Amino acid sequence: MGTVSNPVKSPSGIMTETVPDLYTGEPPIQSAHNTWKAVDEDLARALGRNVHRAWTGQLFIQTADAHTVTLSAPSSFVASKINSHYIDTIRRLWEKHDRVDPPRNVRVVSGPSKASRRSAAADSTRPSLVGVPGSRSSSSPRPSLQTPVSELARKRFTLENFVIGASNELAVAVARQIIGNRVPQYNPIVLHGANGIGKTHILHAIEAEITERDADRRVKFVSAEDFVAQFVASVRGSGRDGMSAFKAGLRDVDLLIIDDVHFIADKSASQEELLHTIISLVGAGRQILIASDRHPDTIEKASDRLKSYMSSGLVCKIGAADYELRLRILDRLITRRREQGHAGLAIPQPARDHLAARMNVTPRDLEGAFNQIVAQSEFLGTPITLETVQETLSDSRYMTGQRLTVDRIQRSVCEAFSISLTDMSSKRRARAVARPRQVAMYLSKKLTKRSLPDIGRRFGGRDHTTVMHAVKRITQLRGDDATFDAQIRAVEDGLKS
Ligand SMILES: Nc1ncnc2c1ncn2[C@@H]1O[C@H](COP(=O)(O)OP(=O)(O)OP(=O)(O)O)[C@@H](O)[C@H]1O
Incomplete structure (x- = not known):
C-alpha cells in the first residue's frame, strides 16, 4: 500500500x-x-x-x-x-x-x-467541472454551460444518422420538439428503453443540434453517474461554495439532460438532490430531459416522490427494434463504413437478412456483430458470405435469440447452487452464499457485455473491485478443482443452450 x-x-x-x-x-x-x-x-x-x-x-x-x-x-x-x-x-x-x-x-x-x-492553469477563474454560479456582466462573456461534445460524436450522433422505425418514431418526434423549444408544457420528459436501443444517441443529437443552432441556449448534459460523483465530491470536499457551484451548474441552464437516471436509484442522498433539481428547474420553466433503462415507476429503490415527479411530464418509450428497422440500421452501417474509406465493402443480401433476423438484438448488438464480421473479413482478407456471418453469430453472445442477461445468469446459478435470488444481492458472507454469488459475477463478466461497475450494481450495489476479485477467484478455482470446474461448465452450457 x-x-x-x-x-x-x-x-x-x-x-x-x-x-x-x-x-x-x-x-x-x-x-x-x-x-x-x-x-x-x-x-x-x-x-x-x-x-x-x-x-x-x-x-x-x-x-x-x-x-x-x-x-x-x-x-x-x-x-x-x-x-x-x-x-x-x-x-x-x-x-x-x-x-x-x-x-x-x-x-x-x-x-x-x-x-x-x-x-485553466493560466486562468484560475475558469468554471468548475459542474459549471459556474454567479452573475453575468455585459463586459464579460457568459461562460458556456454547453458540454463539449467531441467532434466525432457531434458528427455521428445526429438525428440524421438515427434510423427511424415504429419503435422509436415518437422519441424522435419528441426530440425535434425539444430542439425547437416547443414542449415546455411537458416537463420533465423521460425517454426509456432497453440498453443499447438508442437513448444516448438521441440525447446527444439533441444537445448537438441545439449547440449548433443556438449558442445562447444553455444545455447541460450529465450522466447520472457523474451527477452522483459530483454531488458526493461537493458534499465531501469543498464546503458551501462547492455545493452551490454544483447546484448552479445544473440549474443555471435552459435544458438539463440526464442520462442513465436508473443509476441513481439506490443512492438516497443523490436521489433527494435530483428531486430538488427537478422541482427547481420545472418551477423555473427550464426543460429537463431524462433517459432511463426502465419506466420511472419501476425503478426499484427510487423514492415514490422522485418516481411521481419523473412521471409527471411526458414518459416516452423506445421499443425493441423490429426486423425492418434492424435491416435499415445495418444498411446505414454499411453505407457509413463505405464512406469512411472501405468503398469495396460488400455484404450479400442473404447475409444481411441473416444478421438482421436475429431475435431480440438491439442496435448496439447489431453494430457489435457488424464490426466483428467486417474486421474479420478485413484482417483475414476473406469475403463476407452468409456462411461467415453464420459462423460469427454462432459465437456465445450472438448465439441465441434470447440474450443472456445478468438476471438470467443469477437465476441459473441460484438454481444450480440452491440459494435464493435475494442472496445474490444480500450482504451475507457465508461461503454457501458468497461462492455462488462470485460464480454469477464471473459468468456475468464472461457471457455478457456488461462492465465491472455495471455488474457490481446488479449484485446489491457492490463495487467493481468485488467483481474483479470474484472473476479472479473463480478462474483460479476452476483451474485448481476439476469438480468445481465441471459444475461451472454445466451452468454455462445450460445458459447457452
Ligand atoms: N435507430 C438507430 N439508428 C442508428 N443507430 C442506432 C439506432 N439506435 C441505436 N443506434 C446505435 O446503437 C448504439 C447504442 O445506442 P445508445 O448508446 O444510444 O443506446 P442506449 O439506449 O443509450 O444504451 P444504454 O442504456 O446502455 O446507455 C449507438 O452506437 C447508436 O448510435
Missing part, C-alpha cells in the same frame, strides 16, 4: 499530491503519468489507432493518489462510452503497468478537455 497522500488543490482546481509514493519514490501524480504513458501506448495497439484516437486517446489524468487515479474525458458522452466499452481493458493494462502495489483503482469521469485544462 502506498503512503497516505496529501492532496492539495492547485489554482486550476486540479488535485495534486504532495507526498511521494512509498514504493516508487515518485509523487503519485508523477507515477500515474508514467504508468498512463505505457497504458496509452498499449491501448493504441490493442484497440487500433482509429478507435483509440476517437475515444481512449482523449483521456488525461485529472487526479491521482495512492489508491485511485481519475482519468478525465472531454465530455460525459466520451466518458460513458469508455465506461461501457473500454474501462475493463484500461484497468487490465493499468494493473499490468502500475508499479504501485496493489495497483491503483482507475476511474473515468467527464471533465475539462486537455486544452481547457491548459488554459
Whole structure:
C-alpha cells in the first residue's frame, strides 16, 4: 500500500499530491503519468489507432493518489462510452503497468478537455467541472454551460444518422420538439428503453443540434453517474461554495439532460438532490430531459416522490427494434463504413437478412456483430458470405435469440447452487452464499457485455473491485478443482443452450 497522500488543490482546481509514493519514490501524480504513458501506448495497439484516437486517446489524468487515479474525458458522452466499452481493458493494462502495489483503482469521469485544462492553469477563474454560479456582466462573456461534445460524436450522433422505425418514431418526434423549444408544457420528459436501443444517441443529437443552432441556449448534459460523483465530491470536499457551484451548474441552464437516471436509484442522498433539481428547474420553466433503462415507476429503490415527479411530464418509450428497422440500421452501417474509406465493402443480401433476423438484438448488438464480421473479413482478407456471418453469430453472445442477461445468469446459478435470488444481492458472507454469488459475477463478466461497475450494481450495489476479485477467484478455482470446474461448465452450457 502506498503512503497516505496529501492532496492539495492547485489554482486550476486540479488535485495534486504532495507526498511521494512509498514504493516508487515518485509523487503519485508523477507515477500515474508514467504508468498512463505505457497504458496509452498499449491501448493504441490493442484497440487500433482509429478507435483509440476517437475515444481512449482523449483521456488525461485529472487526479491521482495512492489508491485511485481519475482519468478525465472531454465530455460525459466520451466518458460513458469508455465506461461501457473500454474501462475493463484500461484497468487490465493499468494493473499490468502500475508499479504501485496493489495497483491503483482507475476511474473515468467527464471533465475539462486537455486544452481547457491548459488554459485553466493560466486562468484560475475558469468554471468548475459542474459549471459556474454567479452573475453575468455585459463586459464579460457568459461562460458556456454547453458540454463539449467531441467532434466525432457531434458528427455521428445526429438525428440524421438515427434510423427511424415504429419503435422509436415518437422519441424522435419528441426530440425535434425539444430542439425547437416547443414542449415546455411537458416537463420533465423521460425517454426509456432497453440498453443499447438508442437513448444516448438521441440525447446527444439533441444537445448537438441545439449547440449548433443556438449558442445562447444553455444545455447541460450529465450522466447520472457523474451527477452522483459530483454531488458526493461537493458534499465531501469543498464546503458551501462547492455545493452551490454544483447546484448552479445544473440549474443555471435552459435544458438539463440526464442520462442513465436508473443509476441513481439506490443512492438516497443523490436521489433527494435530483428531486430538488427537478422541482427547481420545472418551477423555473427550464426543460429537463431524462433517459432511463426502465419506466420511472419501476425503478426499484427510487423514492415514490422522485418516481411521481419523473412521471409527471411526458414518459416516452423506445421499443425493441423490429426486423425492418434492424435491416435499415445495418444498411446505414454499411453505407457509413463505405464512406469512411472501405468503398469495396460488400455484404450479400442473404447475409444481411441473416444478421438482421436475429431475435431480440438491439442496435448496439447489431453494430457489435457488424464490426466483428467486417474486421474479420478485413484482417483475414476473406469475403463476407452468409456462411461467415453464420459462423460469427454462432459465437456465445450472438448465439441465441434470447440474450443472456445478468438476471438470467443469477437465476441459473441460484438454481444450480440452491440459494435464493435475494442472496445474490444480500450482504451475507457465508461461503454457501458468497461462492455462488462470485460464480454469477464471473459468468456475468464472461457471457455478457456488461462492465465491472455495471455488474457490481446488479449484485446489491457492490463495487467493481468485488467483481474483479470474484472473476479472479473463480478462474483460479476452476483451474485448481476439476469438480468445481465441471459444475461451472454445466451452468454455462445450460445458459447457452
Ligand atoms: N435507430 C438507430 N439508428 C442508428 N443507430 C442506432 C439506432 N439506435 C441505436 N443506434 C446505435 O446503437 C448504439 C447504442 O445506442 P445508445 O448508446 O444510444 O443506446 P442506449 O439506449 O443509450 O444504451 P444504454 O442504456 O446502455 O446507455 C449507438 O452506437 C447508436 O448510435
